[in-house]
Amino acid sequence: MNKEIMEKILQKIEEYHRIFIFRHIRNDGDCVGASKGLKAIIQLTWPEKEVYLIDKDTSAYLAFLGPEDQPVDEALYADALGIVVDTASESRISNKNYKLCKELVKIDHHIPLENYGDYIWVEEKRSSCCEMIVAFYAAFQDRLKMDSQAATYLYTGMVTDSGRFRYEGVSGETMRCAGILLDVGVDTENLFARLYLEAFEYLKFKAEIYRRMQVTENGVAYIIVDKAMQEEFGLTLEMASACVGTLDSIRGCISWMVFIENGYEDDSYRVRLRSRFVHINPIAEKYNGGGHACASGATVYGMDQVHALLKDTDALVKEYKETHEDWL
């Protein structure tokens, strides 16, 4: 079944001379890795094709992977194929010019909230969209080319979206795909250093998180990173958001989340929800968001909604704990 759609996508890539690749807003390792990795595979295989990755959104911690392409004349989109990676819903596509493309492909591993595109390949069980791109490469290895730069892009997404090969979605297939990339060549020591070393000052912020973190009655750990805290530690919104992982190892807290005050007039907070065992995506969907079963994002407005979301998650965790045994 998937092979059929993969073949269709390959056929479309072969058919078009010009291809635009798109990804989601607030980019992360997976969407950056998948978009750059796919672009590199296409360019290596068909050097004569025009392949563009145009996105105003950038991410400081992924800057080492290199810049995106400069914007081009919008008229160029009209006879081009668009490929959107790692993006569940249209509203989250970063470069809105995807609408101008002649045909659109969607390649994604999120729970589909809505579908878009002419050719849709969604596999929710994949640990990352990069894993899908590697599986695509593996399926047509006799026709596609990859080099160590492309492998590094894709490995970046595989590592970051799977929590260094730790999360639920990691399967034997994940490891086989990772193996393909390592065989092509990835400098993992350098890559892990780039991704995971932290600044001395940032660790002080983390210490403050451990000092201020709270837990609800039934075990939802959380922290509100308000503007004052962001200013105290000189944090950008991206840096402030990155702290969600600090709460991930508290015994009994099977869900954890951070609320990042955006500082906008609408009093909004970005919420990053995480869990083990229990699935929290329905909570994210209730509060203007979505994502994966155990890693979702949402937006709430004002402290009342912060507390409402916490209350809902606490009730979900309570119910889960009462009806299951093997959590910890």
Ligand code: AMP
């Ligand atoms: P985040 O905590 O923002 O990294 O989000 C975790 C996962 O949920 C990522 O895979 C996001 O792409 C996804 N996600 C975050 N926010 C939303 C949203 N508003 N709608 C749908 N998916 C989201």
